Amino acid sequence: MEKCSEGRQAAYKLIDTSVFCGPWPFRSLRPRTLPELKEYLAGHGVCRAWVTSTEAVLLPDPMTANEPLLVEAAKDPFWVPVTLLDPSLPGWEDDYRRSLAMGARAVKLTPNYHQYSLSSPAVDRLAGLLTADRLPFCIQMRMMDERAHHPLMKVPGVPAAEVAELALRHPELSVVACAVYNAELRFLQKAPNVVAEISYVESVETLLQAKSVLGVERLLFGSHSPFLYMAAVQAKLDAHPDMINEVELRAVCYENAGRLIPDGR
Numbered sequence: 001m002e003k004c005s006e007g008r009q010a011a012y013k014l015i016d017t018s019v020f021c022g023p024w025p026f027r028s029l030r031p032r033t034l035p036e037l038k039e040y041l042a043g044h045g046v047c048r049a050w051v052t053s054t055e056a057v058l059l060p061d062p063m064t065a066n067e068p069l070l071v072e073a074a075k076d077p078f079w080v081p082v083t084l085l086d087p088s089l090p091g092w093e094d095d096y097r098r099s100l101a102m103g104a105r106a107v108k109l110t111p112n113y114h115q116y117s118l119s120s121p122a123v124d125r126l127a128g129l130l131t132a133d134r135l136p137f138c139i140q141m142r143m144m145d146e147r148a149h150h151p152l153m154k155v156p157g158v159p160a161a162e163v164a165e166l167a168l169r170h171p172e173l174s175v176v177a178c179a180v181y182n183a184e185l186r187f188l189q190k191a192p193n194v195v196a197e198i199s200y201v202e203s204v205e206t207l208l209q210a211k212s213v214l215g216v217e218r219l220l221f222g223s224h225s226p227f228l229y230m231a232a233v234q235a236k237l238d239a240h241p242d243m244i245n246e247v248e249l250r251a252v253c254y255e256n257a258g259r260l261i262p263d264g265r
Contacts, residue, residue, distance in 0.1 A: 012250055013047040014234075015257035017138075017197045018178050018222030021069060022054035024143075026150050029054070029226045034072055034079070037226070042078075044230045046223075047254070049079060050106060050138075050261075056084040057110050057143060063095050067102065074103030080261055082106045082138060086114045087122035096129060105261050108138040108178070112155050118162040127170040136260050138176040139163050141184070142200070144227060160187035167191035174260055179224055182206075185213040195256065197222025199233050206236040207252065208243045216248040220257050 021037055023029065031037045034051070041049050051073055055065035066083045073079035083099035085092055085107055096107065107130060111118055118139070130137045142157040149155060160180060167175040168191050177188055177196040182203045188194045196210070197220040203209040210219055223233045237249065 012045075012253040014045050014221050015254040016041060016046045016049040016223050016225070017176065017220045017257050017260075018199050018224045019049045019051045020054040020225070020227065021051050022065065024054050024227075025058070026144070026153070027227065031226060034069075034076075038076070038078055041223075041225065041230070044223075044234060046230075047078075048257075048263075050082050050222075050257075051079050052082040052084050052108050052138075052140075057113050057140075061089070062086050063098065066095075066099060066104075070099060070102040070104055077263075080105050082108050084108045084110065084140075085126070086110075086116075087120065087126050088114055088116040092122065092126070093129075096126065100133070100135075106136040106138055106176075108140055110140045110143070112141075112158050113143070118158070118166045123166065124169065127166065127173050131170055131173045136174045136176050137166075138178050139166070140178045141181075142179045145200075157181070157184075160184035164188050164191040164194060167194045176220065176260070178222060182209065185210060188218075189213060192218075194218070195220055195260070197224075198236055198252070199224035199228055201236070205239065205243065207239045211244065211248070216244070216251050217256060219252045220260075221253055 021034055031040050053065040053069040056062035059065050062084050070081045073081040081104050083104035085095055127137060139158060163177050164187055171193055173193060175194045177194055179200045180196045182201045195218045199222045201210050223230045
């Protein structure tokens, strides 16, 4: 067991499954570069981080932002590069193959920002490719709390029921629900191949409540840095030992994520 910082909530190494890098027009995000972001995350006990380009969400062609991030992130084993695709665009299959060739180890979608449904045939084709390649399929359900959106750009969250239906259509696929609200967890219950990162799960005794809905084997640590404060998300791990034991805490901190994308894969 590798220890990275003090305190039970940060006693173990953390694999952070939800990190973004780059500018965002509606928030002044810091840090922005990969070296700055690594220093920030490592200072909070993160030993590995799944990273996606923030700019790829809003640019007309996500690959213009994906490519430089994938190339840089692939040089450092600290990073797990996650490409953001838009399967409503022509040529997305080529983007998928290019991303993998540049080191991407998972794919993320933002269907609410790119305005397509998870029931789209293209999404099912992408799910089939990921199943064959044994890579996780990350669905970003929101970039920010809807209450904090710019008044001229209000983007509803991705319906959790659609995430579950996608997973049920592809039972061999690993689906990661990113930035899911606490109230949405129950919609994911019926799809056993969906796991959820906890950045946006908020309640009294957050980890215990999430465990009661999905079980610890379906929970991942995710900070949604730099949109959210790492320390606030990390504090969700500080559950009483009688409620969340050491084995369960290790599972959420890093073991579950490590099974999805093992070191060296």
